[in-house]
Amino acid sequence: MREDAGNAEAVSRRGFLEASGLLSLAALLGACSFEGASDSAGAQEDAGSDGIGIESGDDSAFDTNGFAERLIDESELATHPVQAPIEAVPESYFEDSSEPGTIEAFGYETQTYAEDGTGDGRTFAKTCNVYLPYGYSGSGDRAYDILYLQHGAGGDESSWLGKPGTAGSDAKRILDHLMADGLIRPMIVVTPSIPEGDDRWASEFTSYLSELGRDLMPAVERHYRTFAATADSAGFAASRERRYFGGFSMGAYETWYVFIHYLPWFKYYLPLCGNMKYESTDDECIAQADSVADAAVASGMPKEDYLVFAADGTADITYENMSVMVDRLKERTDAFSTSDDGFADADGTLAANLVYLVVDGYEHSQTSAQEYLYDGMRQLDAPQG
Numbered sequence: 401m402r403e404d405a406g407n408a409e410a411v412s413r414r415g416f417l418e419a420s421g422l423l424s425l426a427a428l429l430g431a432c433s434f435e436g437a438s439d440s441a442g443a444q445e446d447a448g449s450d451g452i453g454i455e456s457g458d459d460s461a462f463d464t465n466g467f468a469e470r471l472i473d474e475s476e477l478a479t480h481p482v483q484a485p486i487e488a489v490p491e492s493y494f495e496d497s498s499e500p501g502t503i504e505a506f507g508y509e510t511q512t513y514a515e516d517g518t519g520d521g522r523t524f525a526k527t528c529n530v531y532l533p534y535g536y537s538g539s540g541d542r543a544y545d546i547l548y549l550q551h552g553a554g555g556d557e558s559s560w561l562g563k564p565g566t567a568g569s570d571a572k573r574i575l576d577h578l579m580a581d582g583l584i585r586p587m588i589v590v591t592p593s594i595p596e597g598d599d600r601w602a603s604e605f606t607s608y609l610s611e612l613g614r615d616l617m618p619a620v621e622r623h624y625r626t627f628a629a630t631a632d633s634a635g636f637a638a639s640r641e642r643r644y645f646g647g648f649s650m651g652a653y654e655t656w657y658v659f660i661h662y663l664p665w666f667k668y669y670l671p672l673c674g675n676m677k678y679e680s681t682d683d684e685c686i687a688q689a690d691s692v693a694d695a696a697v698a699s700g701m702p703k704e705d706y707l708v709f710a711a712d713g714t715a716d717i718t719y720e721n722m723s724v725m726v727d728r729l730k731e732r733t734d735a736f737s738t739s740d741d742g743f744a745d746a747d748g749t750l751a752a753n754l755v756y757l758v759v760d761g762y763e764h765s766q767t768s769a770q771e772y773l774y775d776g777m778r779q780l781d782a783p784q785g
Contacts, residue, residue, distance in 0.1 A: 649764065
């Protein structure tokens, strides 16, 4: 973040990167970066209107390079700690909001990647769902935060928020109300899919890490109005304070891996009900925690530059493994400061960068996950005022 980020100097989306003066992600990630990530963004620029969402697409809203134009105040990129009490979801949040967002399908191209990031060169079409907040317009100039929200094993792109063209799920209604009530900023939510393959999810899980950075993010953030000035590593690094990744169960496993591989692109993380591998030994859970903490230390970022809201229930099948992992993270004071209550003190001072919410009796279910999503997003985000 620039030292003068508090100045409300409005610049165009295409011009923001030059104004920011930030380094590209390749220089930050080093050996952790995926070779060719920026190339995929360039390929997207040549694709014209390919990848436009089926409902929000409006070619007139995009410039000749396919980027949605908008104005961004540099001050809007800055975020601050949030003080919000842990509480149950209000009953009214399970009713339809008067300001509902919409869900649409979004198509993009990807390929199968090996563990080392090498692609097989055979592209295929894939679809994710995209939640657009109430009032979102393809022809506006407002920029929005973005949350990538991953399903659990056996789920798909509709598991979290529901199918396109419908009223959606309880989790979708919860997000509608949080935004309508001003408890979180209006944001775009992307729900990708990791399909089951011949070896269940093992290879697809690994492949998705490359797919996320090379294909999904460039396609989505090229089309929708996020804070990324360019849909490539440099643009994602410059706008990381307005980007989230979270997931349930297998999606929680993926969230920890995204932290390790994409820390310079995402500031906020919500691993819900999961460590990094199902049925891990205690020693494996400790090693997983160390890999997360080591990535944080290697990034050179101060603790306030990444926030993790983890949650689980005492009756959840993942609770024992996740608790061993989090207990080890609490010991890694070189990377984390922890709290069971919240990130910030009442005066707004950052007190922790890792919060672990444990709810007595909660089991491994989407119902539990949406409760954690409610508290996690309230902890991590608040209007700028």
